[in-house]
Amino acid sequence: QTTQTTQTTHPHTTVILASDQTNARSILTYQTNLDKITELSSHSAMGISGPNADLVNFSEYISKNLALYELSNDGLKLSPHAQANFCRGELATALRKGPYQVNIMLGGYDTVKGEASLYWMDYLAALAKVNYGAQGYASSFCCRLWIGI
Amino acid sequence: MARRYDSSTTTFSPEGRLHQVEYAIEAINNAGTCVGILAKDGVVMASEKKVTSSLLAPAKSSEKTYKLCQHAACNVAGLTADANILIDQARLRAGRYAYQYCEAIPVEQLVEHVCNYKQAYTQYGGLRPFGVAFLFAGYDTHYGFQLYQSDPSGNYSGWKATVIGANNQAGKSFLKNEYGAKKEDEDEKMKGEEEEKSAEEAPEASMPDVQEALRLAVKVLNKTMDATASSPDKMELFCMTLDDDGECSHKILSADEAQKVIDEIEAETAPSGDS
Numbered sequence: 001q002t003t004q005t006t007q008t009t010h011p012h013t014t015v016i017l018a019s020d021q022t023n024a025r026s027i028l029t030y031q032t033n034l035d036k037i038t039e040l041s042s043h044s045a046m047g048i049s050g051p052n053a054d055l056v057n058f059s060e061y062i063s064k065n066l067a068l069y070e071l072s073n074d075g076l077k078l079s080p081h082a083q084a085n086f087c088r089g090e091l092a093t094a095l096r097k098g099p100y101q102v103n104i105m106l107g108g109y110d111t112v113k114g115e116a117s118l119y120w121m122d123y124l125a126a127l128a129k130v131n132y133g134a135q136g137y138a139s140s141f142c143c144r145l146w147i148g149i
Numbered sequence: 150m151a152r153r154y155d156s157s158t159t160t161f162s163p164e165g166r167l168h169q170v171e172y173a174i175e176a177i178n179n180a181g182t183c184v185g186i187l188a189k190d191g192v193v194m195a196s197e198k199k200v201t202s203s204l205l206a207p208a209k210s211s212e213k214t215y216k217l218c219q220h221a222a223c224n225v226a227g228l229t230a231d232a233n234i235l236i237d238q239a240r241l242r243a244g245r246y247a248y249q250y251c252e253a254i255p256v257e258q259l260v261e262h263v264c265n266y267k268q269a270y271t272q273y274g275g276l277r278p279f280g281v282a283f284l285f286a287g288y289d290t291h292y293g294f295q296l297y298q299s300d301p302s303g304n305y306s307g308w309k310a311t312v313i314g315a316n317n318q319a320g321k322s323f324l325k326n327e328y329g330a331k332k333e334d335e336d337e338k339m340k341g342e343e344e345e346k347s348a349e350e351a352p353e354a355s356m357p358d359v360q361e362a363l364r365l366a367v368k369v370l371n372k373t374m375d376a377t378a379s380s381p382d383k384m385e386l387f388c389m390t391l392d393d394d395g396e397c398s399h400k401i402l403s404a405d406e407a408q409k410v411i412d413e414i415e416a417e418t419a420p421s422g423d424s
Contacts, residue, residue: 073258076291078250085251112290 011115015107017047040066044080044108049136050101058100062087080108084119084127092125099123103135158271158278170271173278173301180226182314182373185284187296188362191390192286194224195366197374198385214387218243220253220397221287222389226314228280235279239263256287260297260305268303282313286389288397316373323372327365329355359388363410381407
């Protein structure tokens with residue numbers, strides 16, 4: 001899974017998320033058209049990778065809870081910062097019970113502040129705000145490309 | 150006749166009323182008055198300080214104004230002991246929201262949480278309702294400065310200006326006329342026609358700034374309090390504004406600052422006396 005942002009001089013206004021579509025295990029490729037990017041709100045999305053069960057379960061859990069927030073609060077949107085921290089909190093709570101083995105890149109546009117942001121999150125519930133990042137095998141390639149960026 | 154249906158909160162009367170809830174609302178009409186006024190650049194809450202005994206040790210903190218979180222505060226009218234429970238609930242909720250989202254809780258959500266808690270006592274458990282009405286003042290990035298009022302039923306609403314506690318009806322009707330009313334002076338008279346047109350089109354009153362709101366709040370308290378002379382030890386003035394860093398600042402006016410506001414009003418109402 002790969003993610004990159006476009007660079008602008010002052011607050012970033014765009015985030016780009018990209019991912020592969022492979023769903024495979026060992027010698028079997030189950031699927032080549034799995035959408036691993038989940039829409040969280042009209043202005044944010046989350047790229048997620050890991051075993052299919054956790055990938056689907058966690059992404060649906062988060063996206064439905066965020067949809068519930070908007071319904072319960074008269075259309076109020078959570079900022080990407082808040083969404084990312086919510087997401088990390090769920091990973092952290094589950095960590096010492098039954099962890100979700102998922103790695104995430106969460107990107108979104110904050111309509112109140114007028115700026116875009118990107119978050120790197122792993123299965124141990126680490127969270128970092130980044131300008132560019134990658135999860136999975138892609139990181140081996142992308143990180144080298146980003147040296148000196 | 151309704152006595153049979155009075156005792157239990159969880160029972161409707163034949164007329165479809167919850168008497169316990171209504172009685173709880175009545176209890177607040179004996180409490181010290183609180184006025185809340187929304188201003189362009191902040192929120193003002195003024196309350197009547199009821200001095201019950203001179204033997205009482207001087208209060209270390211306010212018994213009317215409470216900080217709920219960095220960006221919200223409330224004024225209490227009613228049973229202080231009941232209020233303490235609800236204030237704890239509000240503080241917990243604000244803290245838990247910040248823990249979950251790393252963001253400030255939108256003010257309405259905080260109010261709604263407290264109100265849902267209150268509502269439970271009108272429907273479950275056979276416990277009496279809370280005898281407290283609140284004025285909530287807060288700021289968030291979604292709707293700016295806001296003022297809310299809530300009562301024992303668990304109902305809440307947003308206001309530009311409102312009064313709770315003793316003589317609140319008198320206070321409210323005073324505000325209806327005075328809030329946003331333009332003062333007559335030369336500049337205003339020149340714009341007279343334009344104002345009339347816009348007043349017809351936009352019935353919304355023009356919002357005062359914090360200083361005007363403070364003066365208006367004191368005027369309301371003067372109306373609702375029995376006392377003939379107003380003084381800083383009879384009232385508490387609170388205002389919430391944004392400081393230069395964009396952070397909310399909570400301020401209870403000192404006795405001198407409050408006296409200044411009181412003096413400004415006295416100067417207004419007695420313009421050209423005998424000199």
